[in-house]
Amino acid sequence: MAVHMSTIVSRKTVDILSHLSQLRPTLASHPLLYTISVSQHTDSTDLSQLVASLKSLSGSSIGCLSAPIPSARPSWQQYTAVSVASFDAKYATTFRSTIAGRKAAQVGRWHAMHQKEKQQDTQDYSQDIDWESALSRSYESDAVLPELRDLSDKDTDSILYLSDNAPEGLNSVLSRFSSASKLGLIATSTPFVTGRPYTLFYNDSIHSDGAVGICLSSGPCSSAWSEYPGLEAITRPMIVTNAEGNLVNALDNANPSRLLLHAIQNHPAVAASAEHISKDLQLYLGTLKQVGVSHQLDQLFYIMSGDPSRGSIALDTDTAPPEGSMVQFFLLPPTTKPDVLNEVLNQGTPQRSLAFASTSLDDLNAALPDVPDAEGPAGTMILHDTFVAASENGCIVSRATGGKSERPWKCSLPGSLMGLRWGV
Structure with missing residues (x-):
């Protein structure tokens, strides 16, 4: 399935180009997935050559x-990184999507909507609504991806894609591949690099929106994995007893915002006001699944807002x-510094591994010292069998x-890794 994977991190564009040229005979006849991270040292000429x-x-x-790939070593974040993954042409199909998603989320949108409805109609019908079905229908359409029309649902193992910030329509269409991971x-924002909100490549074309992807069928199966470095549980496990839309209204029949505020105020590494939750804190609600006799973190949702007086968290x-x-x-404690490169290096798996990582805007905007890197030839590092x-x-x-894919969810925890592995 995976013919080749590698990630090269270097301050010298010529080193990256040399690595890519060596791969050309191996990759020429197979579909290719690639990303380019632009550092403070990557000028427009370098970028054009790489593309x-x-x-x-x-x-x-x-x-x-x-x-830039998060690293504890400032020098690595100053470098350009190029990742490539090539897949056997017998099992891989590339596609381009222009299917629309949703507009930017509104904090507490469901609460506001229901308050308006209650003003118009005193009878509460909310208990009779299947909110999950209602949300699913909001992205349903007759849209199809021509490239994937003839692919068998049951024979599709996994789908990888690169998107703008509205992939909901695409996710709805891809849901027919119900047993595929x-x-x-979501591509990095590039208005100050290329003048485009996002920069996506499909063969010889460049796009500012939509998505591009690759569908992998049959062949060796992939296995999913995830890492959440630095994340700390601050409460005991609880049961959701009331939820609506994107709001959690009750946990163990108690006020979720007050439970969260109490947990923060008792955390030794965090100072919080008694009246509100600081907007600077990175707080999450995670779902747990039972594995044997213990529970394991399954999905993780960023908490956009909380109101102790109303109780709900969005x-x-x-x-x-x-x-x-x-x-x-x-x-995620404020002192935590994402170190994705080190996490990847320490895995030591004999399999080919692909991972998408989250970073933070603060880390990207932080002023990094111009630190020379003495390790490796000319400061160049190659991660073999790793994307x-x-x-x-x-x-x-x-x-x-178990042959069924979960409902799509967004992971935005800085330093986290969500990935797939294939046998070498």
Whole structure:
């Protein structure tokens, strides 16, 4: 299935171009997935050379511009990183999507909508609405992806895609591949690099929106994996007892915002006001699944807002965990510094591994010292059998377990990794 994977991090564009040229005989006849992270040292000429070289590697390719890969070593984040993954042409099909998604989320949109409805009609019908079905229908359409029309649902193993920040329509169409794992990277924002909101590549074309992807059928199956470095649980597990839309209204029949505020105020590494939750804190609600006799973090949702007086917390998702779900509050301590490169290097798996990582806007905007790197030839590092790309916009995840894929959700935890592996 996976013919080749590698990630090269270097301050010298010539070193990256040399690496790519060596791969050309191997990759020429196979579909290619690639990303380019632009650093403070990557000028327009370097970028043009890299794009031209990558496009020439294969007649069928998809790619995007990505963010610097988070690292504890400032020198590595100053470098350009190029990741490439090539897949056997017998099992791989590339596609381009222009299917529309949703507009920017509105915090507490469901609460506001229901307040308006209650003013117009005193009878409450909310208990009779299947919110998950209602949300699913909102993206349904007759849209199809011509490239994937003839592919068998049951024979599709996984789908990888690179998208703008509205992939909901695409996710709805891809849901027919109900037993396939789907992993999407929301491309980095590039208005100050290329003049485009996002920069996506499909063969010889460049696009500012939509998505590009690759569908992998039959062949060796992939296995999903995830890492959440630095994340800390700050409460005991609880049960969702009331949820609506993107709001969680009750946990163990108690006020979720007050439970969260109490947990923060008792956390030794965090100072919080008694009246509100600081907007600077990175707080999450995670769902738990039972593995043997213990529970394991399954999905993770960023908490956009919370109001102790009303009780509800708003999550960065279309649909909050349903009632009956076991959940737990999590915090990424302010002192945590994402180190994705080190996490990848320490895995030491004998398999080919692809990972989409999340970074933070603060890390991208931080002024990095110009630190020389004495390790490796000319400061160049190559990760063999590994594809890793990052974005400050996070990634979309829908893993398959037991022949059924989960509802897509967004992972935006800085330093987190969501990935797939294939046997070498």
